[in-house]
Amino acid sequence: MATKNYTVTGMTCGHCEMSVKEEVGDIAGVTEVTADHATGAVSVSGEGFTDEQVAAAIAEAGYELA
């Protein structure tokens, strides 16, 4: 299992973190997602997922990869 770290802009609160975690968590192969609105840090663990999928999920949630 691999963990990849991303920086996301636009999260302002815990609800935003939850939105990101939900969308990214729906990607096939993703087993764990953490998100911190204060730093923008999003950590994604699992197998077989791509940066493109993560970027798309984050956009779907309403945010952007930095």
Added chain:
Amino acid sequence: MATKNYTVTGMTCGHCEMSVKEEVGDIAGVTEVTADHATGAVSVSGEGFTDEQVAAAIAEAGYELA
């Protein structure tokens, strides 16, 4: 029907507005709630609700009356 205006601190995004609208909207007699995170303005329309009920609902949502 009366409309009362309040100022709420701590809302940072649209999810926050939604949380406030949901909690305040659950008060008996409330028929409409608007919330704007940019200004903190929350407007509550209906009949028979009290400021105390609005304050409690806003606290329940995780925010505070200014």
